Amino acid sequence: MEIKAYLNKHRSVIEAYLEKVIAQPVGDFAPHIEAMRYSLFVGGKRVRPILCIAGAEAVSGGKCNLEKILPIAGAMECIHTYSLIHDDLPAMDDDDLRRGKPTNHTIYGEAAAILAGDGLLTNAFELLSNESSSPDPTVKLRVIQLIAQAAGSFGMVGGQSLDMIYEGKQVAYETLKTIHKSKTGALITASVVSGGLAAGATNEQEQALTNYGNNIGLAFQIIDDLLDVVSTTEELGKPVGSDEEADKVTYPSLFGIDQSKKMAKEAVDNALDSLTIFDHHAEPLRGIATYIIERKY
């Protein structure tokens, strides 16, 4: 299957699942639910949940039971969405646009946006512990642990805290790597690994998926930095040049555009090398890795 068709198909599957399991905005808590749903359904490529499913497919050799994986995939999207809502807040990056649409707090106000994020994060763990998903309970606990660590103080939340601390300051390359690895890399890796674990990954397979995740996370970040420099506002869905304006240290600002492109290519090659232990059922993972550097820049 061509990767774009795969991505489209699975994006629909994930959105249909989320539509089903996230509460409807009725009853006492309707305004809060509405704010959560706005950001969850405003768009997005659903990269993390798709990686989760693709990781499970690679491990299960085509016998992947989607019903078992969707709660994990859905949880990853809830966590990702919560992080975007909080990152966009006036106290953080103060962004008015996200995916070409008004950010959560510009519509619902700051308090509701903070709570929408809190609700989505909590909801993720409700999905992960849900009885209706059926992997072995011990595996499920390992998946929860892995995701909590990736999303927490030594992962995504810690990375965002560093990003805030170093905003507008010159940072060393090592620090930049730590920020990216924790802020965005950890959750990307956890997505693909958690899918693999739920499908019964061996230690070797888990390690391969971890290497894959770390490398595509890196590629993803470099391409994001590049897109901010060379894309158009329309293509990007947010103002271009916002990194430069915020005086952020990025791959292009440190290494230049050509070298950054080369580094992204290397990371994708490393990701592909990690997958040699898998058969053709890892084609979606391979396709996603390749697709990352084919994004318009």
Place this chain on the structure above:
Amino acid sequence: MEIKAYLNKHRSVIEAYLEKVIAQPVGDFAPHIEAMRYSLFVGGKRVRPILCIAGAEAVSGGKCNLEKILPIAGAMECIHTYSLIHDDLPAMDDDDLRRGKPTNHTIYGEAAAILAGDGLLTNAFELLSNESSSPDPTVKLRVIQLIAQAAGSFGMVGGQSLDMIYEGKQVAYETLKTIHKSKTGALITASVVSGGLAAGATNEQEQALTNYGNNIGLAFQIIDDLLDVVSTTEELGKPVGSDEEADKVTYPSLFGIDQSKKMAKEAVDNALDSLTIFDHHAEPLRGIATYIIERKY
């Protein structure tokens, strides 16, 4: 054991446990960890984790393995602390003092405070899924589910969203009850029930603990409202009369002080009635219920 001695002893046990399992503020993420630790260790009665332990004791008939319960108890305190940090934010209640000390954002700034809360919430689920606690994995998943629901959009977070929406507005008694039940009651009930579940509670015991939790949650809220009216700033650790100033609907404002006291007493009596199926190992739960209305007001 006298209840005050019980509370003091277990507060120390919980604080020692949290001190051990929460990361030290060293390394790349030190500033973020420091902000989390500040609010976690600035004080507090540790009511929720103590309820968790007392619930386990009631069920296990004195054979409670504290090592099994402490990760759950610690998680409840992390969730409670995160909720206080976010509730105090300028966009929410905008409080400068909490427990007589500066609130998190007044020391670390808004962005760091939001992230400290996010980190503590995520950390709670890391503790809950930790392998080192040893209840049956299926029970552990049920506990995670219960706590996620109590802390989430139909529990604590949803309650805070209603509190924001109705701030300064006249609300009906039914709405007030919904706000309290979700904002504070749900987590209190989840504390005592999760401890009971981890100790192997039967359905009947679970129901008894749920009734107990709901009733002491109610008593707790009424007393909190009363303290805000009749206490002194020194006793309360925050400015008195802040509810009235914020034009909040409270039990005293709806029913007057005497009737509110009577309602609190009734709730405590109902809580005690729920415990008749337990033997003397439920004495701590009984003591806590009675202690609530003996708080100075």
